[in-house]
Amino acid sequence: GNSVTQMEGPVTLSEEAFLTINCTYTATGYPSLFWYVQYPGEGLQLLLKATKADDKGSNKGFEATYRKETTSFHLEKGSVQVSDSAVYFCALITDSWGKLQFGAGTQVVVTP
């Protein structure tokens, strides 16, 4: 079956530090890959996505590259801000219904 594995949190960083959240997946076929972000007290928002191998998704300074050879979709940001404090979910879709399979989520805490 399909699964998504993320690094456990919480990840605590100082402002302007480099952030990496690892995500690997197991899936049949070629899934579309996503990163969603959940800010405190808010619903999930799509952060970025990639639909095929070697695609790079980017948004708000975050980037992730679809690596088929390593079945990974690691999220990176070069310089985090306090406002980036949130829970980040890696996810994939493999079927035509668009059903999302989520990772466990990684809480990121950025301190001033």
Next chain:
Amino acid sequence: GAVVSQHPSWVICKSGTSVKIECRSLDFQATTMFWYRQFPKQSLMLMATSNEGSKATYEQGVEKDKFLINHASLTLSTLTVTSAHPEDSSFYICSEATDGETQYFGPGTRLLVL
């Protein structure tokens, strides 16, 4: 992006009562809606998928008679937790999709069953 609302945002009820949660798309018509459940500090677990005008498809292990889903129109889906018990306390989230890939999530409803 599209806006999805949920109502209520918080609900506290007594054990044995039923609770209805509404999910509305405010600025687009959703062909497919999803209902998720999220436990504290855990990921979202898909409960069911519904398409407008047809019966919901439930994930394995989700009781159809306990979690009634109605997708009456392209802008409204409801989840009714029937005869709620404390173990049903959770955060329920809906999402709506139009193109089979992009989902727009509601802000969630926190249910506490006493």
